[in-house]
Amino acid sequence: MKFAIGMWLVLAGLVQAAGLEFAELINEVNAASDATSVTADFNFTNKGDKPVTIAKADPTCSCIKVQISEGKLTYAPGESGVIRTSFEVGNFSGSVDKVVALYIDNDKPDHPSMQITVRVHIPVIVGMEPKTLKWELGGKAEPKTVQIRMAEGKPIHVVDVKSSSEAFSCELKTLEEGKKYDLVVTPKIMDVPSISVIRIQTDCEIVRYRVQQAFAVIPRPTPSATPSKP
């Protein structure tokens, strides 16, 4: 009996979740370099034989706004709708996945039966790789390099470099004016844990890319890496 009830509940859940059918569950969007927001539409149809209600759409990030067919939440069999997601680009860059959880009909809290994903590709106008340079405490004070590469198009120049800590020295090498730079960072003291935020200022026309930062760190040894006393 318990098995039968359990099976019935499982099947009922599957049918309910299968009611809404989306043209695609992941929607990829390319953002323009100066875009402040991008939108992605998710078209769906109720392919089931019962009306379906979208009880809640939870974007899990304040950077996403969700609008469902101008407020229409219940869909009769065969009826179609659109979920429009608007992503605020803010300081994001590179590829960003944002998930919107969809609670259909009587889904339990925190158990949405569907989710859709907005995959936004935001161009990296001023790239810094790696973002973090690391040295081992007590190791050699070897110079390490952050590569600064500008996107294709109008040249972008590095106009200033600042380190938040005097424990590291920074040297900017121009490989190709307005295109390629190397930032060579060398720690001065190796026996003290330290961190520096290294900021580069550029003349990029788009304000949000103008300042970029990388990190230089000599971390404290983790407890497991510390030799135990006899």
Place this chain on the structure above:
Amino acid sequence: MIKGISELVAILAISLGAAGTTYWLKGPPVRLFVCDPASLKPDEICLQQLSPATKVLWVDARHRKEWEESGVPDSALWNLDASENMQTFEADIAARILESPRVIVYCGDENCGLSRQVAERIRALQLGAEVSVLRGGWRALNEAGRTRSGGAMIKDSNPKS
């Protein structure tokens, strides 16, 4: 048979009346958040698993206003609001991580995915920190009296970011 049913109905009525009166006088029951370590995801931690001696850098993933009003004292703010400057968040964390390499992110909801996203961003900085997400989020901290509102909002608040 009828007498038995009548008595049962009477008992139920008295019980419901008593429960209703209690609810009316005392309000709804306070349901404290319970964290079961056995149900944790690999990057999560229960508040009770932390030793009082552990120095933690708390990171609040809620909106700035909520953090200012009811965040953990001395916590850092890091949310994904488009109006915020991520570089400032990064620099702030970097400046403090050396002294507190144990970082725990919390947000307003018990199962908030936002704190996981923030934790991933902090890990990506590779500053040598151990980064976890607090199961139970702000609610668990508030019930433990660790927030600026210090448990005062247990009964009527469960903000969600």
